[in-house]
Amino acid sequence: MRIVQDPYLRGVELLNANESDTEILRQAVIEAGVAVQGARLLVVFLQDEPAGPVVLRARLKSSGAAVIVIGPPGEKAVVDALRAGAEDYIVSNATVLDIAAALRRAAATPRSVGLRKTDLLVGDSVAMSSIRSRIDALSKLDHSILITGETGTGKELAAHALHYSGARRHKPFIAVNVGAIAESLAEAELFGAKRGAYTGADSDREGLFQAAEGGTLFLDEIGTASHALQTKLLRALERHEVTPVGGTTPVPVSVRIVAAMNVEPKIAVAKGELRADLYYRLAAYRLDMPALRAHSSDIPEIVEHYFSLQHTAGPPPTITPEALRRLMSYDWPGNVRELINVLHSAMLVGGACIGPEALLLDAEVRADEPQSVPSYKDAKHDFEVAYVRRALASTGGNVAEAARLAGKDRRDFYDLLRRTGLDADSFRLEEARPVPPPPPPSASKRRAKSNPAGR
Numbered sequence: 001m002r003i004v005q006d007p008y009l010r011g012v013e014l015l016n017a018n019e020s021d022t023e024i025l026r027q028a029v030i031e032a033g034v035a036v037q038g039a040r041l042l043v044v045f046l047q048d049e050p051a052g053p054v055v056l057r058a059r060l061k062s063s064g065a066a067v068i069v070i071g072p073p074g075e076k077a078v079v080d081a082l083r084a085g086a087e088d089y090i091v092s093n094a095t096v097l098d099i100a101a102a103l104r105r106a107a108a109t110p111r112s113v114g115l116r117k118t119d120l121l122v123g124d125s126v127a128m129s130s131i132r133s134r135i136d137a138l139s140k141l142d143h144s145i146l147i148t149g150e151t152g153t154g155k156e157l158a159a160h161a162l163h164y165s166g167a168r169r170h171k172p173f174i175a176v177n178v179g180a181i182a183e184s185l186a187e188a189e190l191f192g193a194k195r196g197a198y199t200g201a202d203s204d205r206e207g208l209f210q211a212a213e214g215g216t217l218f219l220d221e222i223g224t225a226s227h228a229l230q231t232k233l234l235r236a237l238e239r240h241e242v243t244p245v246g247g248t249t250p251v252p253v254s255v256r257i258v259a260a261m262n263v264e265p266k267i268a269v270a271k272g273e274l275r276a277d278l279y280y281r282l283a284a285y286r287l288d289m290p291a292l293r294a295h296s297s298d299i300p301e302i303v304e305h306y307f308s309l310q311h312t313a314g315p316p317p318t319i320t321p322e323a324l325r326r327l328m329s330y331d332w333p334g335n336v337r338e339l340i341n342v343l344h345s346a347m348l349v350g351g352a353c354i355g356p357e358a359l360l361l362d363a364e365v366r367a368d369e370p371q372s373v374p375s376y377k378d379a380k381h382d383f384e385v386a387y388v389r390r391a392l393a394s395t396g397g398n399v400a401e402a403a404r405l406a407g408k409d410r411r412d413f414y415d416l417l418r419r420t421g422l423d424a425d426s427f428r429l430e431e432a433r434p435v436p437p438p439p440p441p442s443a444s445k446r447r448a449k450s451n452p453a454g455r
Contacts, residue, residue, distance in 0.1 A: 012103065013065065015058055016045040021070075024096060031100035032107075041106055046071030046081075048315060053308030055084035066106040070094070121154065121161060122305045123298030127290040131158070138285055139165035144237060144257040146282040148265060149289030152337030155260040156218060158289060163216040168256055171215030174208055179224035186229050188245045191236070197246025209242045209253045222259040222282075223274045230275045237281055257282070292332040292339060299328050302336065306343050317347060323356045330361055385420045397424045 012029055014022060025043060042065040044058050051069060058067050066087040071077055078089045087106040090099060121132055138145055139162050147155045156175055163173045181189050188197070192207030208217055225233065236242050237257060241250040259282050261268065268274035292299070303324070307316040323346075332338055342359055350358030391402040402424075403413035417424060 012041045012043060014043050014045070016047055016054075017043070018045075021045050024099065027096045028099035028103060031096055032103040040065040041068065041103060042066065043068045043070060043103075044086075046077065050304060050308050050316075051077040051081040051084065051086075051089075053084070053305055053316075055081050055086045068102055068106055070099070121157065122302050123295055124301065125295035125298045127295040128298055131287070131289065134287055135161045135165060138162060138287065141285065142167065142256060143285050144259070144282050145285045145287060146265065146279075147258060147260040147287045147289060149260075149262065150291050150335055151262045152335035153289035153291060154336055155262075155289055156220065158287060159216070159218040159258045159260065162258055162287075163218075163256075166256075168215050172212050173216045173218070174212040175218040175220065176208055177220045178229075179221040183226055183229070186225065187232065190229075191232070191242040192244035192247075192251070194244050194246035197244070201246070204244070207242060207244065209236060209255055210251065212255045214254055216256045216258055219257060219259045221261065222278075223261045223263065223265070223268045227275060230278050234275065234278045234281060237278075292335040296328050296332075299339070300324060302339065303327065303343060306340060307347070315352075317350065317352050317354055319346075319354045320356070323354055323359055326356045326359055326361075381420075384416060385422070388416050388420050388422055392422065392424055399424050 012025065014025060017025065042058055044054060044067055046054060046069055051071060055067055055069060067085065069081045069086045069089045070092060071081070071089065073091045081089045088102045090102050121128060121135075123129075135158060145162060147158055149155050159175070160173065163169060176189070178186070187193075188201075188205060188207065190207050190209060192210055193201050193205040195201055195203050219233075222230075222233075232242075236253070239250070240254065241252045243250045261274075265274060265279050265283060269276050269279050303319055304316075307319075327339070327342075334341075342361060345360050346354045346358040387406075388402075391405055392399075395401040395405065399413060399417075400410055403410045406413060406416075408416070
């Protein structure tokens with residue numbers, strides 16, 4: 001997608017426009033007159049592409065511009081374009097006067113600057129509609145927020161949406177996974193450090209609280225922080241100040257904290273993993289992200305949205321009904337993150353039309369069937385069977401190589417073969433299997449061979 005800037009359009013930008021389209025827009029801009037001068041307007045000519053993703057890409061490329069779509073008639077295209085943030089939709093056979101009127105309306109309409117991140121939370125389900133409404137409401141508040149949800153449900157995306165939909169959107173958004181910071185470095189990373197505070201501290205160091213000044217600091221996996229660090233985080237939240245490591249003078253900070261956990265916070269408090277006072281400080285405003293299996297009806301839209309955003313040139317890939325049914329029946333333990341990874345792999349191997357064979361799912365678990373929990377013994381046996389089968393398949397039935405991959409000696413691996421009941425020979429490639437020697441000739445044949453004339 002390339003935005004075209006034409007000197008005769010008085011600042012109005014074009015996307016997907018040919019020479020004829022450009023000439024029509026020139027006439028419309030002249031007709032609109034001074035009303036469009038100084039306005040940030042982007043006119044998108046819709047080709048054979050879904051309207052929603054095209055508008056989102058256009059808004060990402062030209063942040064702050066009002067997007068006007070000119071495309072074919074059809075209720076779905078109009079609704080998708082407007083939902084994605086288009087200011088207006090004009091059918092392709094509109095007159096110059098119609099386009100000029102749309103330009104004047106868009107130029108005169110006050111609007112928020114930039115792309116609302118809630119536009120990227122895709123889905124029409126009750127669950128996702130509720131999440132978008134909740135984010136819109138919470139973004140108007142300047143309080144700390146706790147986001148909960150399973151791994152891969154989009155907690156950081158929701159944090160982005162909270163930030164960019166609120167009053168702090170023009171200030172920094174900084175995200176950090178608290179669990180990924182070494183405990184010995186966590187305080188300096190978050191609160192900063194003074195020169196000489198530790199070995200290698202040759203100068204004062206700014207912490208993430210100070211780097212996010214005026215904006216939002218997203219603390220992912222906050223429940224993994226040590227209790228000592230949780231205490232200092234609580235003090236920073238309550239007093240709006242931090243003390244750098246090695247320093248004695250507190251530094252005032254104005255930062256909105258958005259924290260996230262992938263476990264139920266009350267359980268973490270009961271286990272002693274999360275301080276109760278920190279939890280109550282954060283959980284006054286809480287956002288619970290739903291698991292994908294709770295809004296699987298959104299999967300077709302997520303698939304279409306992802307494919308369209310990834311393909312900026314040419315038509316996006318399509319997906320067969322069988323493949324879509326398989327996606328919708330899967331349990332998605334990794335939620336949207338797992339779905340995106342599966343779609344990314346499918347695009348690499350599936351070509352222009354993705355069928356069920358291109359979907360690399362870890363396990364065929366149906367979301368609409370109740371799942372029983374096997375015994376530990378049965379689960380261990382199933383794992384060993386799957387593991388040994390994979391090791392033999394990857395080595396063509398070579399036991400020595402499979403044992404090496406498994407980190408076991410051959411005797412232990414043969415024990416595994418006996419326990420699982422698998423036969424290494426069945427995994428060997430046809431050309432690699434040894435040809436059995438012919439059976440030894442019988443005694444009568446040996447005699448006949450030694451006396452061919454019958455003498």
